[in-house]
Amino acid sequence: MKIGVIRNPVSGGRSGRAQWRGINIALATHFGEREVRETARSGDAARLAIELVEAGCDLIIAVGGDGTIGDVVDGLMRSARPGTAFSFIPTGTGCDFARNFALPRDPEAMVRRIAEASVRRIDVARLTGPSLGGQEEARHFANIASVGVSGRIVQAVNGRGRRVASGSLRFFLCSVREILRYRPETVRVTVDGEEIFKGPVTVAAVANGAWFGGGMHVVPFADLADGLLDIGILRGASRMGVLGILARLYSASHVGHPLISFHRGRVIEIEPLGDRPVSIEADGEALAFDRLRVGVMPSALSLKM
Numbered sequence: 001m002k003i004g005v006i007r008n009p010v011s012g013g014r015s016g017r018a019q020w021r022g023i024n025i026a027l028a029t030h031f032g033e034r035e036v037r038e039t040a041r042s043g044d045a046a047r048l049a050i051e052l053v054e055a056g057c058d059l060i061i062a063v064g065g066d067g068t069i070g071d072v073v074d075g076l077m078r079s080a081r082p083g084t085a086f087s088f089i090p091t092g093t094g095c096d097f098a099r100n101f102a103l104p105r106d107p108e109a110m111v112r113r114i115a116e117a118s119v120r121r122i123d124v125a126r127l128t129g130p131s132l133g134g135q136e137e138a139r140h141f142a143n144i145a146s147v148g149v150s151g152r153i154v155q156a157v158n159g160r161g162r163r164v165a166s167g168s169l170r171f172f173l174c175s176v177r178e179i180l181r182y183r184p185e186t187v188r189v190t191v192d193g194e195e196i197f198k199g200p201v202t203v204a205a206v207a208n209g210a211w212f213g214g215g216m217h218v219v220p221f222a223d224l225a226d227g228l229l230d231i232g233i234l235r236g237a238s239r240m241g242v243l244g245i246l247a248r249l250y251s252a253s254h255v256g257h258p259l260i261s262f263h264r265g266r267v268i269e270i271e272p273l274g275d276r277p278v279s280i281e282a283d284g285e286a287l288a289f290d291r292l293r294v295g296v297m298p299s300a301l302s303l304k305m
């Protein structure tokens with residue numbers, strides 16, 4: 001089996017770097033020869049995935065955070081062999097996609113698990129639409145894409161000050177700050193062509209996986225392999241109201257809150273109705289789309305995990 005490894009050397013900061021030594025040793029033990037490529041900037045991981053598939057790799061292992069995992073999945077879906085097996089080793093700040101799996105923390109146990117796992121199929125989400133530049137574009141993601149204050153939070157988390165706080169604490173502090181600054185955006189949400197909501201939203205999250213924001217169990221019913229997407233909508237609320245809900249997201253105790261609803265379907269569209277552009281993120285990376293139109297690709301990813 002020919003193995004390709006795509007590593008983001010900056011994911012997870014100092015702790016991510018510290019983990020790499022152990023991961024690399026474990027990869028050598030369990031897989032022997034492998035091709036390791038490192039990303040240098042945004043978009044690299046998708047390009048490297050396409051190149052490694054072209055080079056004949058049968059398994060691509062992403063080592064990085066949610067952004068890197070999403071990028072590699074995007075590259076695989078665009079590649080000549082989208083059915084190429086995929087694994088990941090989470091070393092990121094948020095590691096939200098990894099929360100959908102009960103993964104060992106120890107690098108040796110993690111790599112052994114990948115080596116011994118059989119391949120199973122999970123869904124991939126595909127975002128399409130005009131980018132802010134106006135041209136039609138597509139981007140695949142593995143976990144969650146969202147509109148609203150979460151888009152601003154992602155920009156803040158990925159911005160300066162990573163040393164001041166990291167991991168879930170950083171997500172939490174950025175969330176509080178951005179919620180205090182946020183004015184809800186007016187949108188229309190349709191699920192499989194049917195309008196299910198129109199009005200101001202604080203966050204609308206289209207989910208393949210169930211966690212985002214460094215441990216927020218935001219769409220807890222989402223299932224990676226059900227052939228469907230879930231959406232959680234938090235309507236426009238007062239800043240204090242949103243802060244109260246924020247604390248409940250970690251334990252999923254926001255379910256049943258009168259301002260929150262959940263829906264499920266195959267194609268979900270969130271269209272801005274106001275004159276301000278909406279902030280969009282997917283897998284923890286800000287995206288320059290002017291609306292969110294997401295379709296599910298059932299069983300598209302061959303996950304070895």
Ligand SMILES: Nc1ncnc2c1ncn2[C@@H]1O[C@H](COP(=O)(O)OP(=O)(O)OP(=O)(O)O)[C@@H](O)[C@H]1O
Nearest residue numbers: 011012039040042064065066067068092093094095
């Ligand atoms: N060599 C590099 N130097 C600087 N930035 C990079 C490099 N390679 C990739 N990037 C950037 O890293 C970001 C992705 O980081 P990634 O998601 O893997 O880690 P993270 O942000 O620490 O974790 P998480 O998304 O789980 O919170 C992308 O925005 C990408 O542009």
